[in-house]
Amino acid sequence: xxxxxxxxxxxxxxxxxxxxxxxxxxxxxxxxxxxxxxxxxxxxxxxxxxxxxxxxxxxxxxxxxxxxxxxxxxxxxxxxxxxxxxxxxxxxxxxxxxxxxxxxxxxxxxxxxxxxxxxxxxxxxxxxxxxxxxxxxxxxxxxxxxxxxxxxxxxxxxxxxxxxxxxxxxxxxxxxxxxxxxxxxxxxxxxxxxxxxxxxxxxxxxxxxxxxxxxxxxxxxxxxxxxxxxxxxxxxxxxxxxxxxxxxxxxxxxxxxxxxxxxxxxxxxxxxxxxxxxxxxxxxxxx
Numbered sequence: 070x071x072x073x074x075x076x077x078x079x080x081x082x083x084x085x086x087x088x089x090x091x092x093x094x095x096x097x098x099x100x101x102x103x104x105x106x107x108x109x110x111x112x113x114x115x116x117x118x119x120x121x122x123x124x125x126x127x128x129x130x131x132x133x134x135x136x137x138x139x140x141x142x143x144x145x146x147x148x149x150x151x152x153x154x155x156x157x158x159x160x161x162x163x164x165x166x167x168x169x170x171x172x173x174x175x176x177x178x179x180x181x182x183x184x185x186x187x188x189x190x191x192x193x194x195x196x197x198x199x200x201x202x203x204x205x206x207x208x209x210x211x212x213x214x215x216x217x218x219x220x221x222x223x224x225x226x227x228x229x230x231x232x233x234x235x236x237x238x239x240x241x242x243x244x245x246x247x248x249x250x251x252x253x254x255x256x257x258x259x260x261x262x263x264x265x266x267x268x269x270x271x272x273x274x275x276x277x278x279x280x281x282x283x284x285x286x287x288x289x290x291x292x293x294x295x296x297x298x299x300x301x302x303x304x305x306x307x308x309x310x311x312x313x314x315x316x317x318x319x320x321x322x323x324x325x326x327x328x329x330x331x332x333x334x335x336x337x338x339x340x341x342x343x344x345x346x347x348x349x350x351x352x353x354x355x356x
Contacts, residue, residue: 079145090183099180105232212350219342230332
């Protein structure tokens with residue numbers, strides 16, 4: 070491979086992706102993740118995997134594809150993603166689905182085109198690196214594969230799963246059962262679970278709801294929901310969110326935040342694989 074294919078070219082690619090992302094941000098607006106909801110994200114996942122496989126098979130003929138599996142391509146991509154992630158960390162972000170509070174879009178980084186394209190590029194590179202090791206199985210490759218496959222799974226699941234995540238708010242009243250909730254845009258959703266509020270009370274800084282949760286499959290769960298102590302039922306996490314503050318401890322209304330992220334277990338799987346890779350690498354070096 071000629072010397073012209075190095076980190077300089079990797080840096081140029083990252084700069085071009087950011088520039089193209091800014092043009093898309095200005096012309097088309099933020100990324101529409103709602104258009105990527107199931108089953109569209111499954112189709113995208115299949116296309117991504119087939120693309121990585123095809124590029125790997127053609128790497129002998131296409132210099133670009135060989136270069137994509139090298140550190141010279143990966144290091145600038147990781148630096149670019151790290152810089153954008155730091156920018157997200159130091160910028161007050163609006164909730165998912167809301168418009169950015171400034172014209173550029175950095176207050177809604179998950180929908181910011183340069184951020185999305187940079188992470189897509191990094192995902193492709195990690196996928197290419199994984200393919201080079203998968204076709205040459207060896208015990209010595211286990212730590213490497215755990216780290217990189219874990220990163221690939223976490224990136225893909227965290228990105229494509231964003232569209233399927235639901236964050237809803239349900240207002241319940243004592244003695245009544247509610248199965249409807251609203252999203253951030255005040256659209257009403259009928260849910261596969263229902264919540265019956267038995268009692269709400271405050272002791273003294275924490276507010277608690279005594280509830281029964283019903284599911285369409287016939288499962289019934291009686292439990293209490295407190296601040297920082299959510300209840301998990303059939304993939305839903307139910308958080309104590311608010312109440313009728315005008316009545317205080319006499320409130321007969323409790324508001325819950327319901328969150329469902331079906332791709333989250335795969336994100337956790339990727340993180341656990343990276344941790345396992347770090348441990349096995351340490352053991353290998355120690356041995």
